Amino acid sequence: MKVFDQSELANLNQAAAESPRRRSNLNWHKDYTAAVQRLFISMQPDSYVRPHKHVEANKWECFVVLQGTLLFVTYKPDGSILDKICLGPEQTASVVEIPPGVWHSTVALQANTTFFEIKEGPYTPINDKGFASWAPEEGSPEAQDYIQWLIDAKVTECWSRAD
Structure with missing residues (x-):
């Protein structure tokens, strides 16, 4: 049995705060070949997740x-925002x-x-994501x-x- 307790949460949050990417994850699956991937992710407000789709x-x-x-954002293929929703325990929805x-x-x-x-x-990793050409790259000055x-x-x- 696995339990994600408050000390695990605190460790994950600290790792995110100290990470150059400003996020951290804790994998709960055995390895990358597992049929179901399960992970906890902690993010700080300045962590940039480049828009992408799973191809x-x-x-x-x-x-x-x-x-x-x-804040969860979906886009049309041209990069225009299709929808925005705030997710969390204090919001009207917490799952997407x-x-x-x-x-x-x-x-x-x-x-x-944390989610x-x-x-x-x-x-x-090779074909997990298709990154949007219309959005800044991770680590770029525009991010x-x-x-x-x-x-x-x-x-x-x-x-x-x-420009």
């Missing part, structure tokens, strides 16, 4: 937000399931936002601007690169 037809995901508030092929990204709106992710395995834009942007708006 394999069977690669759905489910997020269950345990702590904090996670993402079908394969849906452009999406997340932003932690509170420190130590449990479940997805079909096995995990294959933090993009996070703020996502928080403020309205549905139907599209990111405009600063």
Whole structure:
């Protein structure tokens, strides 16, 4: 039996706060070949998750937000925002399931936002994600601007690169 207790949560949050990517995960599956991938993820508000879609037809995901508030954003193929929803224990929803092929990204709106992710395995890094060409790359100077834009942007708006 496995138990994710408050000390595990505190350790995960600390690891996220100390990570250059400002997020950390704790895998609960045995290895990357497991048929079901299960992991806890803690994110800080300045962690950038580049919009992406899972290109394999069977690669759905489910997020269950345990702590904090996670802004979940979906996009049209051109990069315009299709929908935005705040997920968390204090929100009207705390769970989302993402079908394969849906452009999406997340932003932690509170420190130590933590969620449990479940997805079909096995995990294959080479073809796991298709990153959006219309959004900044992770680590780029525009990434933090993009996070703020996502928080403020309205549905139907599209990111405009600063030139």
